[in-house]
Amino acid sequence: MKRSSSKWRLHQFYYRDTYIRRFLPATALLSPRTLNGMLNRYRSVYIKPDRLHRGSGIMVAQKTPHGYGYAKMRGKTVVRQTRILTIQELNRRIRRDAAPGTNLIQQAIPLAAIQGRPFDIRAMMMRKPHGKWGFFGFFVKVAGRVTFITNLQRSGGSIMTLDEALRRSFRMNPVQIASKKRSLILLSHRISERFQHYKASTNQIGIDFGLDRAGRIWVIEVNFDYPAHHPFAMLPDKSAYWRIKRMQRAIRAARRRTRSRVR
The missing domain is CATH 3.30.1490 (Dna Ligase; domain 1)
Structure with missing residues (x-):
């Protein structure tokens, strides 16, 4: 553990x-x-x-x-x-x-569910050292046989896109989906910018959001330093995964340059 x-x-x-x-x-x-x-x-x-x-x-x-x-x-x-x-x-x-x-x-938030299985939403935020935070994508974790947690390994859950989750859980149309995503992204930026006063060296944040059955947004957990990004590779569209990988390489390169200057 x-x-x-x-x-x-x-x-x-x-x-x-x-x-x-x-x-x-x-x-x-x-x-x-x-x-x-x-x-x-x-x-x-x-x-x-x-x-x-x-x-x-x-x-x-x-x-x-x-x-x-x-x-x-x-x-x-x-x-x-x-x-x-x-x-x-x-x-x-x-x-x-x-x-x-x-x-x-x-x-305990009464999370929105898909076929009786609650889900939460991971938003991935990244930045180069001392740069501005950028949004890199969403994925949704749907609980498996253990319905009071959404961690994939422990619950036996599954991954899907946010668009699909909102359509299946709330029957949202494209306009409603776009509006909910904008709200989540704006809040992700606020959380990330605030985090700079908690640990300024952090370059990656994975924010877990919940939606209750009325669609209200809740912040479940803020994961930093090494938030899991591999579930993005399980989505049908791999573009967010490859953007994250490129950004991770850029972060490592920037850190190496900083260390070499200090020497």
Whole structure:
């Protein structure tokens, strides 16, 4: 499992931006108090390790007609616990099964779905060292047999274009699709430009967006430094993939020139 950047620190950083804040799911550090408060406010919540990525260690907890329940991953298998009568017992079980270290609790967004399988959207942003951010493409991750995460390896999911996902999920026409893509690209630029104040050396950002069932945009996660780009090669049109590869070569060349000047 990969340990890297702090989701909590990054959430706090973006929460200070009043424009981006409106797109962030409610998020807090996991505690008995926040578990109780979030489940009083939202029917379902995610529990996420602060420093694990790619879907590792995620659990989902929810209210049920008879109390509470939760689900977790064990390898690639979902283990569900149901008929938990009290919030105290739910807290004990989550604490027992949660990943070591700090964990977050987050509002679960009722994601738009295709044939009952939720999806999220990856936007790829890149720039040369100290240059302006550019948008390099979208792909959509559709959850597989594990429907509470969209990570491809863990859920057994699939890839498709954003146009196809919007047509199949929302029955959008070309004008509506173009409008939604413009909104996502504008927000991607805002997120990337803001990120310069978090880690100025970063040249690649993969932003995971969700759309809820009403079509509202949510920021799920901001992945930086080495965001996965290989799914672009799985799309019918490979042009975004080759643009990304060319840009990566240009970034490496620019860094080599910088190092040679310093010497």
